[in-house]
Amino acid sequence: MVKLVGTAPAVARDFLILRAWDDDGGGFEEQWHLEDAHGRVLYRGTPRTVLADHGDIFDELQGVRFEYTGADHQLVLEVDQREVARTDFEVVVADDPPATTDDRVPSSATGVGTEDQADAPVTATLSDQEQTVVNAVAELEAAEGPGFAQDIARVAGVDLDTARAALSRLSGTLDLVQEIPTGNGGSPDLGPRYRIKARP
Numbered sequence: 001m002v003k004l005v006g007t008a009p010a011v012a013r014d015f016l017i018l019r020a021w022d023d024d025g026g027g028f029e030e031q032w033h034l035e036d037a038h039g040r041v042l043y044r045g046t047p048r049t050v051l052a053d054h055g056d057i058f059d060e061l062q063g064v065r066f067e068y069t070g071a072d073h074q075l076v077l078e079v080d081q082r083e084v085a086r087t088d089f090e091v092v093v094a095d096d097p098p099a100t101t102d103d104r105v106p107s108s109a110t111g112v113g114t115e116d117q118a119d120a121p122v123t124a125t126l127s128d129q130e131q132t133v134v135n136a137v138a139e140l141e142a143a144e145g146p147g148f149a150q151d152i153a154r155v156a157g158v159d160l161d162t163a164r165a166a167l168s169r170l171s172g173t174l175d176l177v178q179e180i181p182t183g184n185g186g187s188p189d190l191g192p193r194y195r196i197k198a199r200p
Helices: 128-144 149-156 160-171
Strands: 002-004 015-020 028-035 041-044 048-050 056-061 070-079 082-093 103-108 177-180 193-196
Touching: 048 128, 056 128, 056 193, 128 149, 128 160, 128 193, 149 160, 160 177, 160 193
Parallel strands: 002 082, 015 103
Antiparallel strands: 015 056, 028 041, 028 048, 028 070, 070 082, 177 193
């Protein structure tokens, strides 16, 4: 479900496009876009290379404008420039305070559908720095796999201490990021790696 800040036509509150891919191969290129009931493209996501071990991935959308409300909008998923899935989502006018809202349009390559909002992460509680860091975790994971704190700091454009503090909260209280210890043969001096936490 996507919530508008006022009566349509209006801009939507920030929301997430969340999907989970099952792939036993070496990876593929995915792209997605949003359509209205007339098939007009409202927003097109950036092509992304997905590796087999990525699990759940997401994009956060800001400032997307919808011309009308209703349950006849669609998220369309493409793999290697071929359409593989569609799922309907509803656009409504928000009737609750923005601080308590986190909306997402979920999908899966093996079964697209609607996710209960109660399972959504509380991204409204993130600080600007935490939001920047979690975006960097997702970006780095999509490009190279789980990253070390110093790499996440570089992608986020923040210093290492700031990144570590944000990662501590993101992997602890907020439960949005998963900490992956570096075992034998890894690089223990660099600390753990981090990835976006998979949702059941």
